[in-house]
Amino acid sequence: MPVEKAAPAFPSFLRDRSVVAVGGIGLNRKPMSLIRALLATGIRRLGLVSFLGSVDVELMIAAGVVDCIHTAGTSLDGMGLAPRYRQARQRGHPRVVEWSEGALAAALEAGAFRLGSFPTAMSPRSEVLAVNPHLRVMPDPFTGEETVYAQAIIPDLALVQGSAVDAAGNLYIDGDPAIDVLIARAARYTIASALAVEERDPRTAAISRLWLDQVVVDPKGSWPTACFPGPLLDQEAVSAWGREGGGDPGRLGLT
């Protein structure tokens, strides 16, 4: 698998209504340059999976390419609510499917194993069950205990952001790897963006090259989100987005 310096090439099976999973957590390590490249393809009506979302979800809603958003929570963290996401939640379009963190992880785990569903320790009495059609309560076959099962999510494409990649294509993440390893395991095709090429011990890689189909190198790939130990969060860019109600997608680098 070559490590590319140039823009990513998306798989030919990717089309309208495909499901794209985005890694990172909150305002950390969002693969923003990969998202911008995806938007340039003109593919629309996407399903989006963002475990804990922020400007990734905002940019994709603003570009009008999302039909459905799966998330356990999306906001601008300390900089307030995510305006486009909030608007979607109020209007019902794009559709937002609310998950608990545990249940969304279980759905991706099921996807990684190509199972139909996976049990999760989420409470079977939560009303999240009433608003999320991908969750069912069944008795555990051994204990008989009422248990929540999450329907598998198999993303067509996973996009992840790391701090470094080695020449062999192993991806290194400094700090919390969050959902990234799981979406790379679950997805049909995974593209990673790394800040730099560095030779490191492959045993310490967060995501082995075996789970990656392409890696591009972009020192500003996470902008405006943070990517430890590289770029800090661009607070001005993110708070301007929040202040202006998520107005101009150019604010988040969309040309």
Next chain:
Amino acid sequence: MTRRHASPREVADVMVCALAAEIGDGDFVGVGLGTPLGLAAALLARATHAPGSALLAGGVFNADADLGAYLGGTRSLEGKALAFVSHFASMEMAERRTMTLQFLRPAQIDGAGNLNTSRIGPRAAPKVRFPGGLATADVVSLLPRVVAYHTDHRPRSLVERVDFVTGPGGRRHPAGGVSVLVTNLAVFDWGEEGVRLRSVHPWVEPRQVAEATGFRYRISEPVATTPCPDPQQLQALEQIDEAGIRVTEMPTMDLRMSSR
């Protein structure tokens, strides 16, 4: 003698001490980064009465760091933490019940201990929607104890029935649901007979709590007073949070409550 006024800092400190009192020496406390008062309480417990308690906050284990450094994340904690744990591994710790206690900050809570972190208003047409359910539905069925707090105690926050049950209450073994609620006015706890007013803060009358609470609760007379921080706790809080970050979580409202 009842005082009538408290500054936001005094309110925050009484709340932090009441939250810290829930932590024992053998507890393993998990704290999300969206709950600074809970984080301050866990740091206070480790610095005072529960030095043996363990703290995992935002994936960082037992760091030699103050509140500001913890909230700064990986970058500001480099070289200070005993271990880093990924978000997913910390969920597994909850599932294995290595973790014993977590702090949550719901938008609404009711007398049955149901927590709402999702939306306010009728389901078909919610008036306010929050970022999402986060881990609330997981935590209530995973952890032996959940301690909730709310900095704006009023009838629309402490309600008869929450608009949406993100995390259900009710004591169920082995996970216990919400066991204690600390607000800017009082402390409640849940037992076999439901919810009880445990204590009112030093500047609060029991009548004010009744007026500000939308759910029914039991009282055992005379109503106890929530302890004020002692000198050792005040000194520890000064070291943990010299900048007073904990006060920023208090609502910008009239905290005196004297005229209502």
